[in-house]
Amino acid sequence: MVRQKAVVVLLLVVLCYILGLVTAFYFPRQLGAVLTTVLQGKIRPFVVSRNFNETIGYVTDRKPGPALNGNASYLGEYAGQTSYGLITVQIPQHYPAGAPLDGDAIKKVESISYPAFLKFLQDRSAKPLVIWVHGYRLSFPVSTAYCAEIARDLDIDANVVTFDWASSESVLAYTRDVQQVPQSTQHLVSLLETINNEVKPGKIIIIAHSLGCRLACLALQKLYENPSTRNLKLDHVVFLAPNVDREEFNQNFKSGLQALVKRLTIYVASDDNVLLLGKLLYNVDSIGLPEQFSPDTNLDEIQTFLYYEKQLPGKIDLVDVSFSKKDFLRKHRLFLERPVMEDLFWLIHDDYPAAKRHLLKYKGTHNPTDYWVIPP
Numbered sequence: 001m002v003r004q005k006a007v008v009v010l011l012l013v014v015l016c017y018i019l020g021l022v023t024a025f026y027f028p029r030q031l032g033a034v035l036t037t038v039l040q041g042k043i044r045p046f047v048v049s050r051n052f053n054e055t056i057g058y059v060t061d062r063k064p065g066p067a068l069n070g071n072a073s074y075l076g077e078y079a080g081q082t083s084y085g086l087i088t089v090q091i092p093q094h095y096p097a098g099a100p101l102d103g104d105a106i107k108k109v110e111s112i113s114y115p116a117f118l119k120f121l122q123d124r125s126a127k128p129l130v131i132w133v134h135g136y137r138l139s140f141p142v143s144t145a146y147c148a149e150i151a152r153d154l155d156i157d158a159n160v161v162t163f164d165w166a167s168s169e170s171v172l173a174y175t176r177d178v179q180q181v182p183q184s185t186q187h188l189v190s191l192l193e194t195i196n197n198e199v200k201p202g203k204i205i206i207i208a209h210s211l212g213c214r215l216a217c218l219a220l221q222k223l224y225e226n227p228s229t230r231n232l233k234l235d236h237v238v239f240l241a242p243n244v245d246r247e248e249f250n251q252n253f254k255s256g257l258q259a260l261v262k263r264l265t266i267y268v269a270s271d272d273n274v275l276l277l278g279k280l281l282y283n284v285d286s287i288g289l290p291e292q293f294s295p296d297t298n299l300d301e302i303q304t305f306l307y308y309e310k311q312l313p314g315k316i317d318l319v320d321v322s323f324s325k326k327d328f329l330r331k332h333r334l335f336l337e338r339p340v341m342e343d344l345f346w347l348i349h350d351d352y353p354a355a356k357r358h359l360l361k362y363k364g365t366h367n368p369t370d371y372w373v374i375p376p
Contacts, residue, residue, distance in 0.1 A: 051090070052089065052090065052092075052155075053089070054088075054152075054160070055088055056089060056148060056162060057086055057087075057117060057120055057159070057162070058085050058109075058162045058164055059084055059117075059161065059163050060074050060082065061078060061079055061080070061082050061083075061183075062075055062077060062078070062079055062083075062140055062164065062166045063075045063079040063166075064079070070108075071106075071109040072109045073140065073141075074164070075140075076139060076166065076167065076169035077166060078180060078184075082191075083111060084111070084112055084113065084117035085117070086109075086112060086120065087108070087110075088110075089106060089148040089151070089152070090105060095152075100336070101145045101148060101149050101152075105145070105148060106144065106145060109144070118194065118198060118199070121194075121195065121199045122199055124159040125159075125199050126202060127159045127201065127202065128156070128159070128202055128203035128204075128205060128348065129158065129159045129161065129203065129204050130150075130154075130205045130207060131161050131162075131191070131205065132161070132163065133163050133165070133212035133213075133216050134147075135167075135241075135243065136178075136210060137167050137170055137173065137177060138169070139167075139169045140164055143164050144164065147162035149336075150341070153341040154348065156345060156348060156349045161191075163188055165181070165184035165187070165212070165215060166183075166184060168180070178211065178214075181211060181218065182218060185218040188215060188219040189222050192223060192229075193232075203236075203348075205234070205348055206234060206238065207238045207240070208239055208240065209239075210241055213240075213244050214244045214248075216237065217256070218253075220256035220257060221252055221253055221255070223256065225256075230259065230260075233260060233261075234262065236262070236263050236265065236348060237265075238264075238265045238344065238347070239264070239265070239266045239267070240267050240333075241267065241268065241333075243284065249311070254311050257315070258315065263315065264312065264316045265316075265318075265319060265354075266316065266318050266319070267318075267319045267320075267321055267340055268320060269322045316370060318370065318372065319354070319359065319372045319374060320362075320372065320373045321337060321339065321374050323375065339374045340374070342358065354370060358375075359373060359374060359375075360374075360375055361373075
């Protein structure tokens with residue numbers, strides 16, 4: 001009886017091996033995805049193996065609120081000027097990557113003067129500088145918590161600053177936040193000018209999410225239009241589920257991105273319901289959505305990439321994270337996904353091009369593209 005079971009198991013193993021060979025012959029991309037997934041931990045296990053005790057800088061144009069337990073606070077109202085400060089973050093080693101931070105992780109929020117903030121940046125100028133720009137409706141505590149989570153999950157020796165613009169904190173106030181973006185743009189422009197002229201870090205990286213991508217685009221265009229700031233160069237600009245109107249991008253933003261950014265990386269998901277709702281409710285034809293279907297491919301993201309590539313040839317990598325299935329909102333909050341943070345680590349820490357990162361290249365179009373897929 002034992003021998004019979006052993007023979008059956010052996011036959012099943014042989015059958016699986018034969019099916020694997022057939023799969024490799026007819027479906028090389030699928031096999032590549034499997035192998036990439038299997039070998040994932042052998043490249044770099046994405047585990048933060050230390051207690052995270054760091055200080056993050058913040059720049060905000062919100063109105064100050066009352067102190068809460070000795071910590072500075074800010075309201076969902078525009079102040080017309082910027083405030084500066086430092087956030088002390090402590091996260092224990094066992095905290096899982098990608099998990100939302102609780103209130104205990106933010107130990108202190110301290111408002112400081114502009115000269116003190118500038119000194120904070122200058123003292124760390126040897127490190128890469130990462131600037132986080134949040135999307136719509138986030139409060140100051142939530143946007144800073146997301147920034148702290150990104151800093152911890154990236155786990156690189158970088159100086160991290162959150163640019164906290166005065167979003168409304170209401171899910172029903174999208175139009176108000178869209179109108180706020182141009183007002184906050186000048187404050188991001190001033191921050192980038194200061195960084196370029198007085199801090200001069202080794203690398204400058206912007207990571208923007210959703211409506212924050214439009215704010216970043218506006219700021220870069222203003223910098224490009226000013227002859228005195230055209231020398232600014234950003235090593236990486238990362239757009240996560242960008243909520244930027246297609247026509248506006250085409251007419252106003254291409255030149256700034258082309259001139260000031262060395263590499264633009266865009267993360268998208270085909271089932272981003274938040275962007276789809278934005279199109280339905282507010283008629284925002286976001287560049288994070290497909291332009292049209294084509295006989296060349298049946299993937300929505302390919303249509304998005306072909307549009308981007310046409311606007312900024314040779315400067316864009318588009319990374320599809322659709323295989324990472326999460327809840328309704330998390331499909332839009334791509335920065336919460338562990339595979340995205342792992343890919344950002346290789347991009348920012350080592351300047352690895354997409355071909356050297358842990359991605360699969362899509363080869364379903366007639367012409368070669370820089371469209372990549374994070375494997376499941």
